Amino acid sequence: MQALFFDVEPRLAEVPTPTPAPGEALVQVLLAGICRTDLEVLRGYHGFVGVMGHEFLGRVAGPPDSPLLGRRVVGEINLPCGGCDLCRRGLARHCRGRRVLGLRGKDGAFAEYLTLPENNLHPVPEAVPDEAAVFTEPLAAALAGVEAAGARAGERVLVVGDGTLGLLSAMVLGRRGLKVDMVGHYPDHLQLAAGWGVRAFLEQQAALEEYHAAVEASGSPTGLALALGHLRPRGTVVLKSTFAGTVPLDPALIVVPEVRLVGSRCGEFPPALKLLAEREVDPRPLVSRVFPLAQGPEALEYARQPGVLKVLLRPVL
Numbered sequence: 001m002q003a004l005f006f007d008v009e010p011r012l013a014e015v016p017t018p019t020p021a022p023g024e025a026l027v028q029v030l031l032a033g034i035c036r037t038d039l040e041v042l043r044g045y046h047g048f049v050g051v052m053g054h055e056f057l058g059r060v061a062g063p064p065d066s067p068l069l070g071r072r073v074v075g076e077i078n079l080p081c082g083g084c085d086l087c088r089r090g091l092a093r094h095c096r097g098r099r100v101l102g103l104r105g106k107d108g109a110f111a112e113y114l115t116l117p118e119n120n121l122h123p124v125p126e127a128v129p130d131e132a133a134v135f136t137e138p139l140a141a142a143l144a145g146v147e148a149a150g151a152r153a154g155e156r157v158l159v160v161g162d163g164t165l166g167l168l169s170a171m172v173l174g175r176r177g178l179k180v181d182m183v184g185h186y187p188d189h190l191q192l193a194a195g196w197g198v199r200a201f202l203e204q205q206a207a208l209e210e211y212h213a214a215v216e217a218s219g220s221p222t223g224l225a226l227a228l229g230h231l232r233p234r235g236t237v238v239l240k241s242t243f244a245g246t247v248p249l250d251p252a253l254i255v256v257p258e259v260r261l262v263g264s265r266c267g268e269f270p271p272a273l274k275l276l277a278e279r280e281v282d283p284r285p286l287v288s289r290v291f292p293l294a295q296g297p298e299a300l301e302y303a304r305q306p307g308v309l310k311v312l313l314r315p316v317l
Contacts, residue, residue: 001014001015001016001017001111001112001113002014002111002112002293002294002315003015003051003107003110003111003112003293004051004052004053004110004111004293004296004297004300004313005050005051005052006041006042006048006049006050006051006052007049007050010042010052010296010297010300011297012293012294012296012297015051015107015111017112017113018107018113018114018115019115020062020063020115021115023117023118023119024115024116024117024118025060025062025063025066025068025073025115025116025117025118025121026060026061026062026063026113026114026115027056027058027059027060027061027073027075027113027114027115027116027121028058028059028060028061028112028113028315028316029056029057029058029109029111029112029113029114029315029316030056030057030058030059030072030130030314030315030316031056031057031130031131031133031134031290031312031313031314032053032055032056032057032109032110032134032293032312032313032315033053033055033056033134033135033137033138033310033311033312033313034053034055034299034300034303034310034311034312034313035054035055035138035164036163036164036165036219036242037054037103037242038052038053038054038102038300038303039300039303039304040242041103042300042304045103045242046100046103046104048102048103048104050102050105050106050107050108051102051107051108051109051110051111051114052102052108052109052110053101053102053108053109053110053111053313054077054100054101054102054103054108054109054137055109055134055135055136055137055138056074056075056109056114056134056137057072057073057074057124057130057133057134057136058072058073058074058075058109058114059071059072059073060073060121061113066118067118068118068121068123071123071124072123072124072130072133073121073122073123073124074121074122074124074133074134074136074137074269074273075101075114075116075120075121075122076116076120076121076122076137076266076269077100077101077102077103077120077137077266078092078093078095078098078099078100078101078120078266079098079099079100079101079106079116079117079120080092080093080095080097080098081095081096081097081098082095084096084097093265093266101114101116110293110296110313111293111315112293112315112316122136122269122270122273124136124273125273125276125277127277127279128273128276128277129284131284131287131290131312132276132282132283132284133273133276134312135168135276135283135286135310136269136272136273136276137266137269137272138164138165138168139168139172139267139272139275139276139281139283140266140267140268140269140271140272141165141168141240141264141265141266141267142165142168142169142171142172142267143172143267143268143271143272143275144264144265144266144267144268145169145215145217145238145240145264145267146169146172146173146176146215147267148236148238148262148264149173149213149214149215149236149238149262150213150236151173151176151178151212151213151236152178152212153176153177153178154177154178154179155178155179155212155213156178156179156180156181156209156211156212157173157178157179157180157181157211157212157213157214157215158180158181158182158183158208158211158213158214158215158227158230158231159173159180159181159182159183159198159214159215159217160182160183160184160214160215160216160217160218160223160226160227161183161184161216161217161218161219161220161223161241162182162183162184162185162186162189162190162193162200163184163189163217163218163219163309164286164309164310165217165240166182166184166215166217166218167182167189167192167193167286167309168281168283168286169215169217169240170182170193170196170198171196171281171283172275172281173215174196174197174198175275175280175281179199180197180198180199181198181199181200181201181208181209181211182198182199182200182201183200183201183202183203183208183226184200184201184202184203184218185202185203185306185307186306186307187202188307189307189309190202192285192286203226208230209230210230210231210232210235211230211231211232211235212232212235212236213231213235213236213237213238214227214228214230214231214235214236214237214238215227215237215238215240216237216238216239216240216241217240217241218241219241219242220241221246221247221248223241224237224239224241224247224249225248225249225250225253228253228254228259228261229253231257231259232257233257233258233259234257234258234259234260235257235259235260236259236260236261236262237259237260237261237262238262238263238264239261239262239263239264240264242265283310286309286310287309287310287311287312288302288303288308288309288310288311289302289308289311289312290311290312290313290314291311291312291313291314292313292314292315292317293313293314293315296313299311299313
């Protein structure tokens with residue numbers, strides 16, 4: 001099968017179609033999304049070598065006795081060992097020996113087929129279009145960030161970053177009855193957010209106030225300082241950015257105002273699928289372009305351009 005393989009540089013490669021292990025399903029990939037984290041892999045994030053990609057929509061193609069055979073599915077990306085102390089404590093997402101689809105020890109979704117444990121797969125409701133369903137993983141991550149923020153209805157929350165994850169976070173926060181401000185770099189992105197009732201500011205023109213909570217999703221080392229600088233005492237910053245690099249941090253920005261800094265990564269898929277099925281959230285306007293898998297390297301280059309939102313790969317034409 002054809003796959004987008006990363007080893008120093010991304011390249012198209014012919015690789016064997018994976019064989020599902022006991023308890024796994026073979027999934028034909030219908031769509032896959034290029035995430036900011038995938039772009040960080042190109043810069044050395046996690047030292048990953050293999051087939052890239054962790055956001056996908058697929059159709060179960062095997063084994064023949066799978067209860068999900070023929071169903072459209074999305075899949076949780078963490079593969080825990082099941083036996084370590086963290087797994088036994090119910091923290092399987094943080095398993096010491098975990099593999100992560102397309103990011104750590106497990107070939108991913110930029111391919112014609114992938115395998116995942118059937119327990120990781122979630123059927124997609126018929127009402128959810130393909131180009132919305134492929135957003136399930138990042139939407140679940142956005143929901144996790146909203147929960148971590150702990151803000152109450154009527155409170156004002158700042159979203160730092162107007163990329164895909166920031167925009168998804170703003171969508172969800174607004175539907176929780178919160179007053180949402182967003183700061184970013186791209187007028188067209190901010191205009192999109194303004195259509196959802198978000199107050200949107202270009203970073204260099206921002207007249208920001210103090211916030212009960214902030215979601216930092218800029219993908220930039222400067223985003224955290226901006227979020228902390230506009231937080232009320234004892235507020236919460238939820239850090240969503242992942243990148244290959246470090247962040248300078250003035251401890252006084254946390255210690256003196258007694259604020260919380262909370263890391264947030266993955267989220268639960270069922271609430272995300274429910275939002276999509278009920279049309280509470282429609283992420284399709286965030287799709288910048290769809291490429292065939294055969295143009296995978298070109299798709300990655302396009303996704304790296306400033307101002308590009310979600311780029312999708314379609315293995316099956």
